[in-house]
Structure formats: structure tokens, C-alpha cells
Amino acid sequence: MIETAEYTETEERIFEAALRVFAQKGKDGARMQEIADAAGINKALLHYYFRSKDGLYEAVFNYVFHHFLDSFGKAMQETASFEETLRTFINGYVDYVRDHLDVMRLMVNAHLSGGEAMGQRLRRYMESSEAAPPRVLSEKILAAVAEGEIRPVDPFQTALTALSGCIFFFLIYPTVEVIAPAAADRDAFIGQRKAHLFDLLFHGLKPRSDG
Amino acid sequence: MIETAEYTETEERIFEAALRVFAQKGKDGARMQEIADAAGINKALLHYYFRSKDGLYEAVFNYVFHHFLDSFGKAMQETASFEETLRTFINGYVDYVRDHLDVMRLMVNAHLSGGEAMGQRLRRYMESSEAAPPRVLSEKILAAVAEGEIRPVDPFQTALTALSGCIFFFLIYPTVEVIAPAAADRDAFIGQRKAHLFDLLFHGLKPRSDG
């Protein structure tokens, strides 16, 4: 569920339904009829509120795009130790994706079809966004390396690995459930995932005496 | 490019084209006309070879599904040390996805729309597949933990993290290119990624004297 304060109740119902359908089927694969059904309204109303399918998609995408990037960057910036930074990133991202699965799915779908368009959009947005969590993590890693708090690693590659670990398993959860018996209890599995990611990354980054 | 030995030359051209289009647009979003154009043939021929759009998608999906899982499991099983296992997994997976981007995209697309169907399919297939690389890695981790070669970690979570690190960045490469200047040189970036992943995971798994 996304907080869409600036919309009326009906618009919000459409919005939520559209996000769900677009996220799963993609822009081309989605059907206006399916969105209308999901929203519990008539198909004509979609066009009354949002002029066209393109218009509806743009509205949903733009909202989601900012929502996703702005999620919890500030909390990241306020962390004191690197340990806290890493923990905030992992818990924050995993919780965010858990609570906004379709937001993540829509972003992934947008990457699948038309990656260049994705790049363009991001380029425009990035100029005004300093607080995207992966960027903040990257900077914190750079600082921690300089302080000797962690081993000398590539900050961007490391942030990318952390990000992957937080998101990818949600994307392939149907497969994960088949392979791992433990994944049947979703909440428990997510908890394990957070703990594992922190443990592995923290130990992987800690300086070592023996080499 | 995929090796499709059991198909004629025309069928193969269709196959490749269909994979490309289905991977980017999804099953519903794909257009038979676009596939025909990409294959350099007439639309009617698609129906001559594969009865329907559904039939074509099923053929492509089933082939890709096995191709993806069988990729290099055997090489994994033959590794001696855990260090070699990890290196084989990372290099193998990264290279495989680099060379078969659309295979990965099709699998991701299938997860986005209709995850349950994905689970069903996988469940059927898994019974006859012992060599899927993540499974082999998971077993090797379990053995290495027992031997005291690496720290006591959850084998499945660890394999999942390795897998995420090898695949996810390809999926969001358009975004990666915008954020990381280094990603403009794709080959170099992929090399860095392999090195980073091995370094971080290996150090993260190594036993430590200091706790």
C-alpha cells in the first residue's frame, strides 16, 4: 500500500489497482479492463480520471519512482557508526520491499522493457536526489575505508552487492519457496535473510589481522 | 545465442527472435508481428511452425528453463576446494548471464507475472535436477562448514546472496550505468564485479581468529 495523499478516494483505488496490474504484466501486457475490475469500477472511469493508458502508467510510474528512491535515505545519513549504517540499509531495504512488493516489481518491469528510457528518467531525477539509499551507503563505505574502519573495497560494488541481497530474493520468491523449505514461513525467512546479510557483509568488510 | 540443435534453421531463427521479444515485453506484451519481423519472416509462418502464441511461448520457455538450470552445474560438482567452488560459481554465473541476457530476462518476467505457475513448473522439474548450480553451491557450503573450512553460516542464505550478486546487477544495468561512471566500460565492470564478489564473500566466510 502506498500513501497517495493528493488523490481522491476513487483515484486512489484506481492507483493501487493500476500499480498491481502494471507491476505484474508490464505496461503493454496490462489490460485496462483488468485494472478496472481490480479497482471495482467501470472501464470508462479510468479514462475519465486519467486520460489514457499511457497517462495512467506515467502517473503510477512517476509516483512510484520517487517513492522508491526517497524511501529511507535520511535515516541512512543520520547513522553514526558503519555498523549502524549497514544495519539500517539492510533492514530498511528489506522492510521497504516487503511492504511495497509491487513498487519493486514495477521498477524491475521497467528495466526489462526499455532500459534506455529507464536510464534517461533516472538521469533527470538523480540531479535532484542526493539521498538515494544506495548512494548514501556508497559514500559511507568510502568514508569507512578512509578511516580504516573496514577493508579497502570498491564502495559502489559493495553497495550493489548489499542492494542485490536485499531485493533479488523477493523477486524470485516463488522459486525460493520451492527450493528452500524454510521459506514457507515468510516472516521468519525474511528475518533470517536480514541477519545473514548483515553477518556476511560485516565479516566480509571487517579488517583482518591475518592478511 | 542459444544452441538449439533439434530445430531447423528457420525454427531456430524464430526461436531466437521470440526469446528476445518475450524476454523484454513478457508473454502478453509481446506481438507476433514483432517476433516475425525480428526473425525476418512472415507472420503466418509463426503459426505454421508453432500453432499459436501460447505454443510458441511454451516452447521458448521450456527450452530456456532447462538451459538456465543446467548451465554449469557439473563444473561446480567437480571442484576440489571451497575456494575453487566459489570462484567457479561466480565466474560461471556472471558469464552465463552476460552471454544469455534474454534467458535471464525471460525467467524474471515469468516470476513477475504468475509466480505460482513458476513455482509449479519448478517443482515438477526439480525432481529430476540435482545439478542446478545454486543447489550444488549450497551443498558445498554445508560440507565446508562441517570441515571447518568456513564459518558456520546458513548454506541456503549464502548461496542466495551469491546468486543475487551475480544476476541482479545485469537486470538493473541501465540504472547502474547512470549511477556508476565505471559501468560505461561493460567488460571492465563485469570483471570488477567478479573480483569484488569473490573477495567479499570469501572474506566473509573465512573463519577468523579474533571472534
Next chain:
DNA sequence: GTCTATATCTCGATAGAC
């Protein structure tokens, strides 16, 4: 096997009653 032409249906979008 490969093409052109066409039938059939589905989807996005609009008109118009209420």
C-alpha cells in the same frame, strides 16, 4: 515452406444517458 489477403476477436477510447 512461404507468401498475401482476410476473417475474427480483443482492446483502448469515446459518446451519451442518467
Next chain:
DNA sequence: GTCTATCGAGATATAGAC
């Protein structure tokens, strides 16, 4: 604002010539 009915474009699929 919300509905029913419908138009017209574009999609899958087939028929039939070569």
C-alpha cells in the same frame, strides 16, 4: 461521477495461392 453501448485500431489466427 458513474454507467452502458459502441466505434475503430490492432491483435491473433486462418484460408488459400504459389
